[in-house]
Amino acid sequence: MHELSIAQSIVQLAEQEAQKYHAWQITEIELEIGVFSGIEIQALMFALEFAVKDSLLEKADIIYLPIEGKGECRECESDFLLKSLFSPCPNCGSYNIQIVNGKELRIKSICIK
Amino acid sequence: MCETCGCGEHLHEERTVTLKQDILQENNQQAEQIRAYLRSKRIYCLNLMSSPGSGKTTLLEETIRRLTVGTIREQSQLPIYVIEGDQHTDNDTHRIAALHVPVLQINTGTGCHLEAKHTMQAIKQLNPEEDAILFIENVGNLVCPSLFDLGETRKVLIVSTTEGEDKPLKYPYIFQEADVCIINKIDLLPYLQIDMQALRSNALKVNPHLRLFEVSALKGTGMDIWCSWLIEELAKCK
Known part of the structure; x- marks a missing residue:
């Protein structure tokens, strides 16, 4: 369940950024999650429910933007x-x-x- | 001045801030700091990862024995340090300490993996000498440790013959991250139905750059080949 560590990092990074602008609330956050990132989106959603409590993100809409996999062959370069x-x-x-x-x-x- | 509350301090209009920020950035930066520090002191660091029970600690004990006695010792003679990661207990620390090697236990509690902050804290406490080997035994888990760079020189994945030939396909992330894969418990092969060729080819499908070793840490089979490779790596690191 490494998603809990990831969720805590998301809250910390988003709050740090928001504080630069003296914001008092984060209303929306967009997360880009690659299909090979090693993150299970359902597990991350579950972890974030707890991690956002008492933070600037508590009422934020969390938008997940999955990124599909793209590969490049090292042999034929396609x-x-x-x-x-x-x-x-x-x-x-x-x-x-x-x-x-x-x-x-x-x-x-x-x-x- | 702000018309809502008169504070003159904060925003009342919504605005969007684009970050494009890597969520693992803090861990990765700490890992790079550790890597630079270890390189400057010529310390070779291995991050040992595996599922629970695949024989990480036995492999580590036998590796340390070979590096500290016998013919291989003559080639290495480097001080050895160990960081032990487990959710609970210091059982493994006692096993390593019995070999007269400085060892530090990190208990992660509910945490399922070590992070760079753990390595940093442990290195500060161990304070290793220059020209040394540092082994980090990660928490037994074939999923979570793959995401977290600890600042190691090489990642070593241990998989045992009892786990079956399909593990590289079921847990591809950790196989892809590893530099070395040690297949342990080959002494049990007569009692198992595992297809070793399939295990090797599955591992190389996921990561064609993996360096494979086959050992029985318990019986000693293949251990000299693995340790000799390690000695060669140490020499390259100088």
Whole structure:
């Protein structure tokens, strides 16, 4: 359940940013979560329910923006949609793949007032 | 001045702030600080990860024995330090301390993995000498430790033959993060139905760059090959 640590980091980072603007409430937060980030969105939602208590995020709408996987083959240099962490290159069949998108774990933006 | 409350301090209009900030940034920055510190002191650090019961502590004990006695010792002769991570108990610390190696236990309580802040705190307390080896035995878990960089030189994943050949496909994140994969408990192979070739090829499908070793930490099989590789790595680190 590493999602609880992640949820606590989200609250801490968002509050730090909001405080720079002397905001008293965060009304919305957008999270970019790659399909290969190692984060289970359902588990993160559950963890955030607890982590936001008594924080500036307590009443915030939490928007999850999943990012799909994209790979690049290190052998033939083609790029393609990556469905799993161990899919071969659809062009040459190699498993020597670089993940280009899908590992993101980011706060995209916050709405503050 | 603010018309709502007259404070002149805070916002009353909503505004959007774009961050694009990595949520693991703090952990990753701390890990990079640790890595730079260890490099400056020529300390080679291994993060040992596995599911509970795959033999991490036995492997560590046998590795330390080989690095501190016998022929391999003549090649290494480096001071060894150990950080032990577990949710509860200091059982593993006692096992390592019996080998006369400085060891520090971190109990994470409900935490399912070590983070860079734990390594930082432990290194401050252990205060290792220059030209040393530091082993970090992570909390037994095949999921969560994969996300958290501890500032190590190499990540070593231990998987035992009793866990089955499909573990790399079921838990691909940790296999992808590892530099080395040690398949432990090969002495049990006559009693198991595991397909070793499938285990090897599944691991390499997920991570073609993995360096694979096959050992029985308990019986000593393959341990000299693993330790010799470690000695070569230490020499490269100098």
